Amino acid sequence: MKGYVCLPRDFIQFPVWTEEPRDRVMAFVELLALASYTERIVAQSKGRIHLDKGEIMVPISYLAKRWKRSRNYVYKVLNYFSSRGLIEVRADYCNNIIRIVDWEKYQ
Numbered sequence: 001m002k003g004y005v006c007l008p009r010d011f012i013q014f015p016v017w018t019e020e021p022r023d024r025v026m027a028f029v030e031l032l033a034l035a036s037y038t039e040r041i042v043a044q045s046k047g048r049i050h051l052d053k054g055e056i057m058v059p060i061s062y063l064a065k066r067w068k069r070s071r072n073y074v075y076k077v078l079n080y081f082s083s084r085g086l087i088e089v090r091a092d093y094c095n096n097i098i099r100i101v102d103w104e105k106y107q
Contacts (some may be wrong), residue, residue: 005032005106014086027067027077028086031056035100037107049092054103057095 007029036051051057063074078098081087088099100106 003037005029005035007032008105014084023067024077024080027063028081030066031081031087031098032100032106034058035098035103044095049095049097051097052099054100056098056100057092058098059095 034056035054036056037053039053040051042049042051042057049057060071060074060078064071067074078087078089078096082089085101087101090097090099
């Protein structure tokens with residue numbers, strides 16, 4: 001994975017940064033890094049899925065393993081981000097597609 005993401009200076013004022021627990025910061029930054037930086041088509045056993053810039057197609061179990069947390073924890077963190085307008089989540093086949101809201105701001 002090459003490239004970079006930018007964090008605006010006011011990121012440290014976002015609730016994800018200022019509220020405890022601070023491990024949500026790591027989770028959000030990782031979502032930024034995992035997000036597609038170009039439009040692309042992902043082949044799946046049940047068809048092809050189009051991902052826009054700023055979208056991630058990932059099973060919850062994958063994030064749980066990467067973050068060394070339970071699936072329940074991952075659901076809670078994603079709901080937290082969603083409730084604060086940082087991401088949108090939709091289900092597609094056996095994966096979730098996570099869209100980073102205002103993706104361009106981090107580029």
